[in-house]
Amino acid sequence: MEKDKRIIFIDMILILISLYIAMLLRFDFRVPPGYIEFFKVSVIPVMIFTIFFNMLFKLYSNIWKYASIEELLSIIFSMTATNIVFIMYGYVITHTLLKYQFFRFPLTVHIIFWLLSVISLGGVRFFFRIIEGSNIGEKAVRRKKNLLIIGAGDAAAILIKEIKNKAGLNYKIVGLIDDNEKKIGKTIHGIKILGNRDLIIQVCRTNRVDEIMLAMPSVDKVTKSEILNICKQVTKNIKTMPGIYKIADDEIAVNKMRDIDINDLLGRESIKLDSKNIDKYIKGKNILVTGGGGSIGSEIARQIAKFEPKKILILDIYENNAYDLEMEFNRNYPHIDKQVIIASVRDKARINQIFKEHRPDVVFHAAAHKHVPLMESNVGDAIKNNILGTYNVAMCANKYRVDKFVLISTDKAVNPTNIMGATKRFCELIIQAINEVSETDYVAVRFGNVLGSNGSVIPLFKKQIEKGGPVTVTHPEITRFFMTIQEAAQLVIQAGGFAEGGEIFVLDMGKPVKMVELARDLITLSGFKPDKDIKIEFIGLRPGEKLYEELLIDEAGLTTTDHNKIFVEKPKDANIEFIEEAIKEFMNVDNMSREELIKLIQEKVPTYVRNKCY
Structure with missing residues (x-):
């Protein structure tokens, strides 16, 4: 409502200015005194006419951040109607009240006034659209997930490059964290290394970090555990990276850094069944x-x-x-x-x-x-x-x-x-x-x-991984x-x-899938190294259990x-x-x-x- 009142006030000012400039241009800036008098008695009525027709053509109910050719046509129709009524007003006022016909404006003043009012009223509205659009853009940036990357090595460099090259990933990288004091203050692909792990909580709170990615595929389990404990104090959205062996071929991808999806462990494409005969x-x-x-x-x-x-x-x-x-x-x-x-x-x-x-x-x-x-x-x-x-x-x-x-x-x-x-x-x-x-x-x-x-094996493996292992498999050769x-x-x-x-x-x-490979995949997807961070322990076949199912x-x-x-x-x-x-x-x-x-x-x-x- 406050915004509508401001636009109405702006319209009144623009109408006043447009009419005055139209009069000046028509008379080469030497306006006869009679027309000045007519201008004075016409300003308020013209403003009323304009506001009335603007409302009639819904110029104050449009959302101008979506302004288009239809809104411009509404301005043209409104100002055309305003000028027609203004001309009629001129005839009435000069013949009945002032008794001097020559005091009404000539047609050329109305044409110039129409043109200037369309340009000014339309211009200010499309200016608002530009401003609104800019605000939308800023909000879109703010709506992106603020991301903090832990680690400033090769893996982080590949990760930053991918995020920058793929706008659809919807991340804004606020910075990097690394314990190597020699790296602090430097940049990787334009992203600054802010400090060591002691700054994680401060950086997250200052920048309202939504998600943390650990780009430290080769770090030892103790260090990773310490850093994870810090990260958990500020966000639950923590993702990690697969093993260092994938970095050599630039295979690191953001979509690899996600929570465990058990469907990925299937070892084949999901089978889509049609609904025929159902x-x-x-x-x-x-x-x-x-x-x-x-x-x-x-x-x-x-x-x-x-x-x-x-x-x-x-x-x-x-x-x-x-x-x-x-x-x-x-x-x-x-x-x-x-x-x-x-x-x-x-x-x-x-x-x-x-x-x-x-x-x-x-x-x-x-x-x-x-x-x-x-x-x-x-x-x-x-x-x-x-x-x-x-x-x-x-x-x-x-x-x-x-x-x-x-x-x-x-x-x-x-x-x-x-x-x-x-x-x-x-x-x-x-x-x-x-x-x-x-x-x-x-x-x-x-x-x-x-x-x-x-009761399936996946939830069991996940619980074992959460506790730090070991992950128990009955036999090295068992498949399912x-x-x-x-x-x-x-x-x-x-x-x-x-x-x-x-x-x-x-x-x-x-x-069939080898159970030990399934365990290794699940450990890797959880951000750990099989047999190093999380041990795999073979406990022997249980009563009645086969090595191979049919x-x-x-x-x-x-x-x-x-x-x-x-x-x-x-x-x-x-x-x-x-x-x-x-x-x-x-x-x-x-x-x-x-x-x-x-x-x-x-x-x-x-x-x-x-x-x-x-």
Whole structure:
């Protein structure tokens, strides 16, 4: 409002000056006294006319930092209207009040006045645009992240050069810090070395530093730890640089200096799965996700929400994760009809009640115990949760005529050497056997380790690195297949679209990753040197653990699908009588010893070889 008043005042001054100059120019600076008198009685009315038409053409409501040709046209229209009314005013005032016609201005004065007023009013507004634009530019500079670089060596020089050459990086380097007293006061690519580590806090507070980058790839762990402790007092945004070996080839890049992104440790490009055949079995349907609060189950639910289901049922025994997911859905998918159900897949009566009440059209069964070492020492619970839980849900799917049932399986089900893998293999047998006698399409989806999921190796490695090591790896040669949570969820949903019944779908996950190399990469990305700053310790294979995981039982039975990264293992002969008889035996687990349970599993899963390592 104050700014509008100032512009109105400026307009009044400019109109006065423009009219007076127009009069002077018309009469060669020798204005007859009669016209001076007319000027005096005309100034106030002309100002009123101008302000009125300026308001009419919205010249005081425009944001002039965005001024363009449209605003200039508004000025022309306003001043044209002002001059027309001014001419009419001249006729009226001279004929009715002053009675002397010659006192009104000649037409040439109006033309000059029109020209000068357009130039002056337009000029001052575009001048404001220039000033506003300049202020915007200054603000943009201020909005850039103020960056302090620790280290003033070759790495810092490469880093500064890249930041200066790439304006889009949005950094303003406030200076360099280095403990070498001989460097202090000198510059690198125009950036001054301000002082040693003792000045870090002062420099950060004085310059409002947003981010600190440590360009000291070869510094020892003790020195880096001391400097990090200082930096943490002023900002949490601290990034570091990979090893010195990359500097020789000028490979240092700002995008390398970032927080750890586990997807970068995949060892291959992320697989993008298309949505073909998904709409027709998800859209408008009731979808049940068991284990819906877990890493895979919750991501399946998120992906399903994109395909407009009628309702999503999230079933989990652990209320905290399920509650968090419900709150997330309330924020991100408020239009989706959803319900969280707290229940155990072991509870046959409760599962039956849920199916009877909600009548799901599609079931994604992700509920399972998955930790290999824990299941080795808790065989009975692995059987009850994985085998009996799957049987309960699968039989209800058949009873209530579910369209599709998708089981989440694992690479550990292939030639299993542990209880977890053996129970999941029997789950595959369950869905293949029921598929033979049911109208429901039962399929399994098999994949490897999921990066970042609860209980996966990445969070463990990160915690070990945060504590200074060591990072523990079971064996120097152990390898695993890896995929992201998003890939896993999309594969599961995609497989449901391909399902005809009884198949086991497998993702082409590329080459297996060596766990020791994964550990080294994670240590490096965290800004440390493997085996020097952070030690890697080999602790030996755990009970039931393989050196190499497999994804297929019989590669000869492998066929392709419409997606070039999804393959299918054709259904095997499955016997529902065998499954039902085995389930009766498994229901007696509480009365059996651990060794008896292991023997029973070996009988029902012939491919299970206890503690065999490949």
